[in-house]
Amino acid sequence: MTGLRQAALFFDAEEAQVAAGYLRANDIDALLPDHNSLTAMPHYRVALGGYRVLVPSFDLEKAHDLLAKAEETAEEEAPHCWMCGGRKFAPVKTWFPSAILLLLIGLIFPFAKNTPNLQCVNCGSRLSREEAVKHPT
Numbered sequence: 001m002t003g004l005r006q007a008a009l010f011f012d013a014e015e016a017q018v019a020a021g022y023l024r025a026n027d028i029d030a031l032l033p034d035h036n037s038l039t040a041m042p043h044y045r046v047a048l049g050g051y052r053v054l055v056p057s058f059d060l061e062k063a064h065d066l067l068a069k070a071e072e073t074a075e076e077e078a079p080h081c082w083m084c085g086g087r088k089f090a091p092v093k094t095w096f097p098s099a100i101l102l103l104l105i106g107l108i109f110p111f112a113k114n115t116p117n118l119q120c121v122n123c124g125s126r127l128s129r130e131e132a133v134k135h136p137t
C-alpha cells in the first residue's frame, strides 16, 4: 500500500515541527498538512484533531520507532522530583514585585518573573533546575 500515513498527532505546533524535523533529519519525508490552516486558526486545533505528521507508508514503522526512541530519551533526560519522582513541574514565580505593586497602587501584576526554581506538581516540593537533573530516580 502506498501513500501517506499518519505517524504522529500533536496538539502543539512547535512539537509537531520538531517531530517532523527529526524525521526529516533521519531521511523520512515527513509532512505537516495541517500546519498552515491550524496556525491561522488555532482554535480549530481540537476540532480537527491536532497537527498530523504524515510519512510515506513504507517509512511508517521506521517513523514510529524513531519517535518512540526520541520520546523515551526525552523522558530519561527530563528533570524529575527527588522527593516523589514526579516529572511535572511548574515554574516558581517571584512574589516581591507583585506584592510591592499591590501595596503601593493596588495593582495586581500577574506577569511576575520566573525564579530559577521549580515546584513539583505532585508533592509541592521546590527544587532548583540543577537539583532536578542531579537526582535521578
Ligand SMILES: [Zn+2]
Pocket: 081, 082, 083, 084, 085, 086, 120, 121, 122, 123, 124, 125
Ligand atoms: Zn515531587
